[in-house]
Amino acid sequence: MASTLGKKTQKKKQTSSIEEKAKSFGSLVLTLIVVLFIQSFFIQGYSTPTGSMLNTILIGDKMFFNQFLYGGSTPRNIPFTEIRLPYIQLPAIRDPRKGDIINFEFPGNREEVEASMKVQYLKRCVGEPGDTILIKDAMLYVNGIKFPEAPAMQYSYRVYLDPSKMTNLKFMGLLQNAEFQQKYDITDIMNNREEKDDSGRTFIVATFPNNKIEEFRKNAFVKSAEIHVQPSSRPDPKIFPMNKLWNADNYGPLVVPKLGDVITLTAKNYMEWDTFIKREGHKFEMRGDKFYIDGNETTKYTVEHNYYFMMGDNRHNSLDSRFWGFVKRKEIVGKAWFTYFSWDSKYDLFGEFGKLIGSIRWDRIGMPIK
Secondary structure, three states: OOOHHHHHHHHHHHHHHHHHHHHHHHHHHHHHHHHHHHHHHHHEEEEOOOOOOOOOOOOEEEEEEEEEOOOOEOOOOOOOOOOOOOOOEEOOOOOOOOOOOOEOOOOOOOOOOOOOOEEEEEEEEEEEEOEEEEEEEEEEEEEEEOOOOOOOOOEEEEEEEOOOOOOHHHHHHOOHHHHHHHHHHOOOOOEEEEEEEEOOOOEEEEEEEOOOOOHHHOOOOOOEEEEOOOOOOOOOOOOOOOOOOOOOOOEEEEEEEOOOEEEEEOOHHHHHHHHHHHHHOOOOOOOOOOOEEEEEEEEEEEEEOOOEEEEEOOOOOOOOOHHOOOOOOHHHHEEEEEEEEEEOHHHOOOOOOOHHHHHHHHHHHOOOOO
């Protein structure tokens, strides 16, 4: 009798344990579904992996993005993988605007029809559908008007020194000094270098944010500090679109395509539009002096989507639309909202606790992103 009661009690305990585990697993699945729903349709977390938006956004900033504004969607990827999913998108409250900081699906490198990396990028929208982009001596103009610059946006500068007060070598060392970096908000030190101009004079290329360059110029050892401009006579073969004799500092004019635009195809512009038309889902080829879209001979192509032009605030150290092209409206995910956490990522998360705590940027937590 006692043996039978013991077995019944043991079975009840086992059943109870299984039920508890099932309930815990069910709660975990439900929580995951809720999190994925919120992240897909309303708010998405994002970490900054590169310095292309310095100093507006720092490496190590953790941000929330408002996805509901542009129209939230069901998950675009299987979670934690690069496997794409068909998705449903809600109606947008409004479309992206010039000046918005946006995360979007990377459309692919200049000559890729389908992106080899299934990742999201973060840039500032500087051109809407139909806008004309022109960069003259590193200054951006949209529809003929100089584009407003963020206070912490930055350029690389040609710094000419007074050799009686500071040598190039000593200045290069100063750029590595933590106190000097903190004083002038210097965050991009990987691209500091010495160069020579056309007259043979040496200068240092160093990156400074807009809100610190005037203060830096006041140093007695600084003869001058002007934006380091790549002359228009030196085209960059990596620039978008192909065959344009432009570079990142002297670019355009280029019109951002909009829905319904009609492109006249010529032998001269064939390579400019080849990948673009293929990305819209068509077979495009040139046979002799004739053009064929989906096997039909034509000299015209009608644009099927609205597009945007993106640039990083770290203007001389950003791979953006100048190099890989336009971003389709449906590839845009969300607008940067605010920073919920920030830490200096040079410190190991699993390293010394005191250094990790000391690296937290408390002044950035909760700040809106503009």
